[in-house]
Amino acid sequence: RKEVEQDPGPFNVPEGATVAFNCTYSNSASQSFFWYRQDCRKEPKLLMSVYSSGNEDGRFTAQLNRASQYISLLIRDSKLSDSATYLCVVDTGRRALTFGSGTRLQVQP
Amino acid sequence: EADIYQTPRYLVIGTGKKITLECSQTMGHDKMYWYQQDPGMELHLIHYSYGVNSTEKGDLSSESTVSRIRTEHFPLTLESARPSHTSQYLCASSDLGRGSEQFFGPGTRLTVL
Numbered sequence: 001r002k003e004v005e006q007d008p009g010p011f012n013v014p015e016g017a018t019v020a021f022n023c024t025y026s027n028s029a030s031q032s033f034f035w036y037r038q039d040c041r042k043e044p045k046l047l048m049s050v051y052s053s054g055n056e057d058g059r060f061t062a063q064l065n066r067a068s069q070y071i072s073l074l075i076r077d078s079k080l081s082d083s084a085t086y087l088c089v090v091d092t093g094r095r096a097l098t099f100g101s102g103t104r105l106q107v108q109p
Numbered sequence: 110e111a112d113i114y115q116t117p118r119y120l121v122i123g124t125g126k127k128i129t130l131e132c133s134q135t136m137g138h139d140k141m142y143w144y145q146q147d148p149g150m151e152l153h154l155i156h157y158s159y160g161v162n163s164t165e166k167g168d169l170s171s172e173s174t175v176s177r178i179r180t181e182h183f184p185l186t187l188e189s190a191r192p193s194h195t196s197q198y199l200c201a202s203s204d205l206g207r208g209s210e211q212f213f214g215p216g217t218r219l220t221v222l
Contacts, residue, residue, distance in 0.1 A: 031207065031208060032207065032208030034210070041148070041197075041218075042215070042216075043199055043213035043214060043215055043216050044152070044199075044213050045213070046210050046212075049210075087152075091207060091208045093207065095154075095157050095165065095167070096140075096142050096154050096157055096167070096211070097203075097211055099151065099152045100151070101150070101151035102151065
């Protein structure tokens with residue numbers, strides 16, 4: 001079983017839609033959580049950190065459920081520019097952050 | 110401006126050649142990493158370093174080697190390139206503290222003919 005699991009998608013949504021991604025992690029000792037965004041053939045970039053109390057950054061909301069060991073990302077009012085792969089990332093205390101394989105989002109006009 | 114750089118960005122080379130992919134960061138980060146990623150696939154950690162003179166192998170077995178003689182520099186070397194090495198190689202760096210964000214370079218796209 002992978003340490004971080006994500007639905008690969010693709011999620012095809014119209015502009016203006018609300019879309020949510022979930023991610024599950026297996027290591028209950030994980031302490032830090034992130035969502036990264038990766039555009040096609042580009043490097044991953046931090047989208048937002050995920051805090052226990054949940055956090056919001058504009059149209060993006062991230063939530064953490066430690067009891068069920070999952071993280072979510074909600075995108076409201078989707079834009080064409082939101083099309084990308086969204087990587088769920090967990091700090092399990094190992095040598096590097098553990099990256100999920102990503103969920104692909106395609107926002108259509 | 111603090112940043113992380115990789116050169117070359119694209120490299121096409123013949124089988125059997127020795128190559129070195131360069132990675133430098135100006136953020137003063139102690140930890141540095143090399144990842145391999147095929148198109149549309151997940152990231153695989155191949156090497157990491159906690160600081161000068163520290164290098165470790167990652168989760169994915171790789172025929173490449175790395176060195177860390179200076180904090181800011183973490184080059185990756187392939188002694189004899191093969192077509193199976195064709196991939197994108199991404200360098201990253203972070204602070205030592207747990208939970209620190211990893212910053213990625215733009216990557217080197219390697220094609221071995």
